[in-house]
Amino acid sequence: MSYRFYNARILTMEEGRDIFEGELHTDGSRITYVGGKTDRRPEKGFDEEIDCGGNLLMPGFKNAHTHSAMTLLRSRADDLPLDKWLNEQIFPVEAKMTGDDICQLTKLAFLEYLTSGITACFDMYLTPKTIAKAARECGFRMVQVGAVNNFSQSPELVEEMFNELNGKDPFNSYILGFHAEYTCSKELLLKIADLSHKYSAPVYTHISETASETEGCRERYGMSPVAFLDSIGMFDHGGGGYHLVHVDDNDMEILKKRGMYAVTNPGSNAKLASGIAPVSSYLAHGIPVAIGTDGPASNNALDMFREMYMVTVLAKLKDNDASSVPAHEVLKMATVNGAKAMGLQDADVLAEEKLADLIMIDLNTPNMQPVNNIQKNLVYSGSKSNVRLTMIGGVIKYRDGSFNIGTSPEDIYAAAYEIKKRIDKELNA
Amino acid sequence: MSYRFYNARILTMEEGRDIFEGELHTDGSRITYVGGKTDRRPEKGFDEEIDCGGNLLMPGFKNAHTHSAMTLLRSRADDLPLDKWLNEQIFPVEAKMTGDDICQLTKLAFLEYLTSGITACFDMYLTPKTIAKAARECGFRMVQVGAVNNFSQSPELVEEMFNELNGKDPFNSYILGFHAEYTCSKELLLKIADLSHKYSAPVYTHISETASETEGCRERYGMSPVAFLDSIGMFDHGGGGYHLVHVDDNDMEILKKRGMYAVTNPGSNAKLASGIAPVSSYLAHGIPVAIGTDGPASNNALDMFREMYMVTVLAKLKDNDASSVPAHEVLKMATVNGAKAMGLQDADVLAEEKLADLIMIDLNTPNMQPVNNIQKNLVYSGSKSNVRLTMIGGVIKYRDGSFNIGTSPEDIYAAAYEIKKRIDKELNA
Numbered sequence: 001m002s003y004r005f006y007n008a009r010i011l012t013m014e015e016g017r018d019i020f021e022g023e024l025h026t027d028g029s030r031i032t033y034v035g036g037k038t039d040r041r042p043e044k045g046f047d048e049e050i051d052c053g054g055n056l057l058m059p060g061f062k063n064a065h066t067h068s069a070m071t072l073l074r075s076r077a078d079d080l081p082l083d084k085w086l087n088e089q090i091f092p093v094e095a096k097m098t099g100d101d102i103c104q105l106t107k108l109a110f111l112e113y114l115t116s117g118i119t120a121c122f123d124m125y126l127t128p129k130t131i132a133k134a135a136r137e138c139g140f141r142m143v144q145v146g147a148v149n150n151f152s153q154s155p156e157l158v159e160e161m162f163n164e165l166n167g168k169d170p171f172n173s174y175i176l177g178f179h180a181e182y183t184c185s186k187e188l189l190l191k192i193a194d195l196s197h198k199y200s201a202p203v204y205t206h207i208s209e210t211a212s213e214t215e216g217c218r219e220r221y222g223m224s225p226v227a228f229l230d231s232i233g234m235f236d237h238g239g240g241g242y243h244l245v246h247v248d249d250n251d252m253e254i255l256k257k258r259g260m261y262a263v264t265n266p267g268s269n270a271k272l273a274s275g276i277a278p279v280s281s282y283l284a285h286g287i288p289v290a291i292g293t294d295g296p297a298s299n300n301a302l303d304m305f306r307e308m309y310m311v312t313v314l315a316k317l318k319d320n321d322a323s324s325v326p327a328h329e330v331l332k333m334a335t336v337n338g339a340k341a342m343g344l345q346d347a348d349v350l351a352e353e354k355l356a357d358l359i360m361i362d363l364n365t366p367n368m369q370p371v372n373n374i375q376k377n378l379v380y381s382g383s384k385s386n387v388r389l390t391m392i393g394g395v396i397k398y399r400d401g402s403f404n405i406g407t408s409p410e411d412i413y414a415a416a417y418e419i420k421k422r423i424d425k426e427l428n429a
Numbered sequence: 430m431s432y433r434f435y436n437a438r439i440l441t442m443e444e445g446r447d448i449f450e451g452e453l454h455t456d457g458s459r460i461t462y463v464g465g466k467t468d469r470r471p472e473k474g475f476d477e478e479i480d481c482g483g484n485l486l487m488p489g490f491k492n493a494h495t496h497s498a499m500t501l502l503r504s505r506a507d508d509l510p511l512d513k514w515l516n517e518q519i520f521p522v523e524a525k526m527t528g529d530d531i532c533q534l535t536k537l538a539f540l541e542y543l544t545s546g547i548t549a550c551f552d553m554y555l556t557p558k559t560i561a562k563a564a565r566e567c568g569f570r571m572v573q574v575g576a577v578n579n580f581s582q583s584p585e586l587v588e589e590m591f592n593e594l595n596g597k598d599p600f601n602s603y604i605l606g607f608h609a610e611y612t613c614s615k616e617l618l619l620k621i622a623d624l625s626h627k628y629s630a631p632v633y634t635h636i637s638e639t640a641s642e643t644e645g646c647r648e649r650y651g652m653s654p655v656a657f658l659d660s661i662g663m664f665d666h667g668g669g670g671y672h673l674v675h676v677d678d679n680d681m682e683i684l685k686k687r688g689m690y691a692v693t694n695p696g697s698n699a700k701l702a703s704g705i706a707p708v709s710s711y712l713a714h715g716i717p718v719a720i721g722t723d724g725p726a727s728n729n730a731l732d733m734f735r736e737m738y739m740v741t742v743l744a745k746l747k748d749n750d751a752s753s754v755p756a757h758e759v760l761k762m763a764t765v766n767g768a769k770a771m772g773l774q775d776a777d778v779l780a781e782e783k784l785a786d787l788i789m790i791d792l793n794t795p796n797m798q799p800v801n802n803i804q805k806n807l808v809y810s811g812s813k814s815n816v817r818l819t820m821i822g823g824v825i826k827y828r829d830g831s832f833n834i835g836t837s838p839e840d841i842y843a844a845a846y847e848i849k850k851r852i853d854k855e856l857n858a
């Protein structure tokens with residue numbers, strides 16, 4: 001399919017380029033033109049020409065940390081202390097989830113991502129094969145990361161998935177990783193570092209989400225999690241950390257030196273009372289920050305608008321400075337930096353030959369009027385209700401409230417309900 | 430008009446009453462039935478019967494602090510230190526706004542309120558007569574509060590509006606108030622306290638929004654703002670404070686003793702780096718908390734879902750406790766407590782003879798599925814995109830994205846744009 005989007009405002013997210021009025025063309029999975037009004041036409045014409053009515057085109061958001069299939073656990077356990085939440089509510093349910101369950105529940109997350117303009121996610125969860133199946137069936141751009149720990153998965157599975165899920169289909173890729181320092185033995189961690197060296201590949205993991213986890217690592221190894229993992233060669237080929245709330249200056253220096261990404265999850269960190277990540281310090285150190293929703297058990301929404309808002313207002317509170325982390329920086333985190341962290345170098349900005357992973361934002365709504373500053377609007381008053389269209393790889397997956405992912409929302413809701421019913425029954429047996 | 434909403438889940442917000450399945454009837458401006466499925470019918474039948482499809486009916490949200498007409502200033506000045514924001518951006522524009530401008534810009538806010546399920550607002554702004562006109566013309570429930578300070582309005586105007594706007598039409602009411610301690614002379618404050626005594630009426634004002642304002646009061650009067658204002662008899666008939674971020678134990682005792690409301694504005698307080706209000710302490714002291722968006726210059730959205738989420742996650746961060754301020758408390762703040770603070774005793778819960786100020790929440794959306802817990806969903810994953818219908822005084826004002834306020838959104842957007850253009854020109858002249 002080929003599309004012409006015209007009469008648009010366009011925010012390409014290329015460095016230093018302001019919003020301009022013009023049009024954008026796609027052919028197959030790629031963007032073929034971005035610029036002012038033009039007479040350029042493919043010989044066969046376009047399959048569809050879309051009048052944007054002055055609305056905004058921009059790159060799709062990249063959800064740089066999530067556990068998609070935890071949709072099952074949304075609002076199942078909230079307003080609880082962290083240990084009760086995890087041990088009494090989350091773990092017992094997860095133990096009952098099958099690979100097929102996870103495939104279905106991941107599709108439920110895709111629906112929510114599309115409504116929020118998210119075109120790709122960086123997912124850590126239990127059954128990589130069935131998650132990849134969900135992505136292929138729905139046409140959603142999925143980057144998985146190894147989730148190995150002492151209790152599930154293995155370095156062998158991580159290596160197998162690394163080879164099986166990269167370069168095989170347009171919707172799936174896989175990055176080396178493990179769950180967290182505190183859930184992995186040193187032997188296990190060394191095996192992951194070996195894989196990183198074998199493939200010259202970056203490694204991602206949860207790091208320093210909570211104060212107690214960070215303190216625990218200092219007791220175990222006499223170093224912070226960042227410093228300890230770096231000391232065993234884990235980040236020789238870069239990578240990044242999810243959360244990174246409790247870090248010190250030495251950690252900052254290591255992250256900078258290794259070219260690592262800090263993936264911040266402000267909603268989850270707030271709701272679970274984990275703390276506020278030092279986002280403006282990351283920026284000051286030149287450490288690129290990306291944004292993740294974390295999973296729906298701990299957030300509970302998968303909404304990049306809420307996360308963008310949270311990133312900046314929490315930074316302002318933490319720094320006691322209303323000018324901290326301005327809107328444009330936040331938009332860069334949610335698009336360009338997310339894409340780079342996830343290895344999606346072709347989905348970072350809107351430009352010729354890049355992947356057509358893009359969204360259309362409605363500016364003709366009460367929360368966007370009058371239009372004083374579109375970038376500030378996106379971060380401070382924007383909402384997923386402004387997402388008119390979400391396109392992945394040149395295919396319109398969501399438009400004016402309707403989905404195009406090969407199965408109906410009603411069927412996905414019904415499947416999630418059946419899974420919930422079955423697991424509740426098993427737990428009560 | 431009379432309506433029957435059937436096949437609904439209903440959250441009445443009456444104390445101790447769980448969500449149940451049933452129906453709700455309205456006739457004119459009032460609710461005539463709330464309960465299980467019934468054969469009760471008015472003799473003339475209903476004007477419309479609405480199949481809720483299992484979706485949720487609940488009381489409309491009460492926005493307990495705002496400056497509606499500041500829509501003009503949305504995203505005009507952000508990511509700036511507070512003093513620059515106020516003195517270089519906000520004040521010069523406000524000086525150019527006419528009463529007619531404010532009427533139009535208030536209507537723009539009404540549109541946004543309706544999309545977010547807000548059925549009433551507690552508004553402090555410059556021209557009470559034209560704000561009341563906007564409410565009458567649109568059928569929006571408006572509670573105004575006196576905004577007098579050393580630079581605008583007068584105690585005489587406050588008294589005049591108190592008499593003119595109460596009891597005259599179903600959409601307007603007026604509560605005594607002033608801008609803030611730091612913008613009013615002691616003489617002026619004493620005149621407002623006199624009015625309170627004359628009419629045995631409560632008084633509302635901005636209190637202790639910032640640390641510097643609170644410190645300034647201590648320097649001026651040797652007391653905190655709450656203590657000083659109470660010492661001159663301001664709260665002898667109750668009332669409340671907007672913001673109340675920087676308070677001490679003695680302030681808490683005064684608020685409690687005077688039966689006052691703490692109106693929290695978490696989004697604004699975060700964005701302007703003012704701090705986090707001690708919401709769980711208010712609850713522990715038995716001080717009722719209501720929620721306001723504050724104005725769109727400082728938020729920038731007028732979205733009760735975002736505010737509800739912010740109230741609880743900021744409390745969790747402040748208290749370092751993931752169980753702080755649970756979802757049901759937040760819903761009570763956004764509905765029952767807001768109504769009581771605003772003097773809308775008839776719009777607090779869904780019950781027979783109460784005002785039909787209600788909303789329908791779509792549960793058949795990705796962010797609400799699977800339905801594990803509706804109240805947690807509302808606060809943690811809910812969004813204004815879930816608002817299917819907003820009714821005020823028995824009239825459907827918003828439904829499936831369409832508005833019914835006597836004028837089209839396009840005309841309101843165009844009017845706001847013309848005001849912006851004119852004022853920009855005047856400022857550049």
